[in-house]
Amino acid sequence: xxxxxGCGHHDHEEITLEQKVLAKNDRLAEENRRLLAERGITxxxxxxxxxxGKTTLLERTIRDLHTTRPVAVIEGDQETxxxxxxxxxxxxxxxxVNTGAGCHLDAAMLRDAYERLDPARGSLLFVENVGNLVCPxxxxxxxxxxxxxxxxxxxxxKPLKYPYMFAAADLVLVNKLDLLPYVDFxxxxxxxxxxxxxxxxEVIAVSATRGDHLExxxxxxx
Amino acid sequence: MTMHELAIxxxxxxxxxxxxAGRKVHRVTVRxxxxxxxxxxxMRFCFDLACEGTVADGAALAIExxxxxxxxxxxxxxxELADRLLLCPCGSADLTVTAGRELQIVSMEVx
Numbered sequence: 269x270x271x272x273x274g275c276g277h278h279d280h281e282e283i284t285l286e287q288k289v290l291a292k293n294d295r296l297a298e299e300n301r302r303l304l305a306e307r308g309i310t311x312x313x314x315x316x317x318x319x320x321g322k323t324t325l326l327e328r329t330i331r332d333l334h335t336t337r338p339v340a341v342i343e344g345d346q347e348t349x350x351x352x353x354x355x356x357x358x359x360x361x362x363x364x365v366n367t368g369a370g371c372h373l374d375a376a377m378l379r380d381a382y383e384r385l386d387p388a389r390g391s392l393l394f395v396e397n398v399g400n401l402v403c404p405x406x407x408x409x410x411x412x413x414x415x416x417x418x419x420x421x422x423x424x425x426k427p428l429k430y431p432y433m434f435a436a437a438d439l440v441l442v443n444k445l446d447l448l449p450y451v452d453f454x455x456x457x458x459x460x461x462x463x464x465x466x467x468x469x470e471v472i473a474v475s476a477t478r479g480d481h482l483e484x485x486x487x488x489x490x
Numbered sequence: 491m492t493m494h495e496l497a498i499x500x501x502x503x504x505x506x507x508x509x510x511a512g513r514k515v516h517r518v519t520v521r522x523x524x525x526x527x528x529x530x531x532x533m534r535f536c537f538d539l540a541c542e543g544t545v546a547d548g549a550a551l552a553i554e555x556x557x558x559x560x561x562x563x564x565x566x567x568x569x570e571l572a573d574r575l576l577l578c579p580c581g582s583a584d585l586t587v588t589a590g591r592e593l594q595i596v597s598m599e600v601x
Binding site: 287292407432467 | 494501520525526528573576
C-alpha cells in the first residue's frame with residue numbers, strides 16, 4: 269500500500285517542482301515593471317495599517333505635485349469607493365480596486381487597474397494598498413518603490429511588531445506629526461526600531477494635515 | 491482568518507494543478523522559511539480549503555521549515571535569526587539574510 273496516502277497503489281509519480289510559490293505573481297510583476305518603465309511611469313506602493321492617514325497624505329501630495337508631473341491613483345480597499353471619491357475631488361485620475369475577502373493587492377489586480385486607468389505617459393502612479401501591515405509585503409506589484417506609512421498615534425513599536433512589512437520598505441513615513449505633543453510616541457526610538465529590521469530604509473516624519481516636511485517627501489518622490 | 495496564507499495556498503494549488511495536467515495530486519511538499527510571515531499551521535488549514543473541488547482535493551501537505559540565517563558584515567559570522575530583527579551577537583545590525591525567506595513548492599506526488 270502507498271505509504272503516503274494509503275490508496276493501495278504503487279504507481280504514484282514524484283514530480284520535482286522547486287519553484288517559488290509566488291512565481292506567477294512575480295512574473296506578472298516583472299511584466300508590470302517593464303510596461304510601466306516603457307511609458308515612463310513611476311509606481312509607488314503605499315502600505316499602512318488602516319487609519320494612518322494614507323488618503324489624506326495622497327490628497328495633499330497630489331495638490332503639491334500635480335503642476336510638476338501628472339499624478340494618477342489606484343485605490344485598494346476591501347469594500348466601498350469612498351477613498352476613490354476623495355481622490356477624484358483632487359482632480360487626479362483614479363480607479364478603485366475592491367479586493368473583497370482579499371487583504372492585499374497582487375500583480376494581476378494592479379495590471380487590470382492600470383489598464384482601466386490608462387495613466388498619462390510620465391505619470392507618478394500612487395498605488396494605495398489595502399490597509400494591512402502583513403500580506404501586502406509579500407506581493408510584488410511591479411512598483412518602483414515601497415513606502416510604509418505609520419502615524420504617531422499607533423505606537424513606537426510598530427516596526428518590531430510587523431517586521432516583514434518594514435523590512436520590505438524603501439521609505440517609512442511617520443505621519444500625524446502635528447499630534448506628537450498629545451501622544452506617547454518617541455520618534456528617535458521609532459527610527460531605531462525601523463533600523464533594527466531594515467538598516468537601509470529612510471525615515472521621514474510628516475504631517476499631512478499641517479504640511480510639515482512634505483517637501484522632503486516630495487523630494488524623495490522625484 | 492489569516493488571509494495571506496489563503497492567497498498563498500491558492501497560488502500553490504493553482505501551480506500544482508496546472509503541472510498535474512488532470513492527474514490526481516496526492517501529496518505536495520513546500521518549503522517555508524521562518525522569515526516569510528507564513529505560519530505553517532495556518533498554511534495547512536488554508537491548503538485544505540484551497541484544494542477543495544480541484545484534482546488536489548484531499549492531498550496531504552508536507553512542510554519543510556527553514557530557519558533564518560544571516561551573514562554579518564562586521565565580524566563575518568554566520569548567525570541564526572529567530573525573527574526579523576537583524577542583530578549579530580557582536581552588536582552589528584549590518585547583516586545580509588542568507589536563509590529563511592524561502593517560499594517554494596518542492597515537489598508533488600501524482601498518479
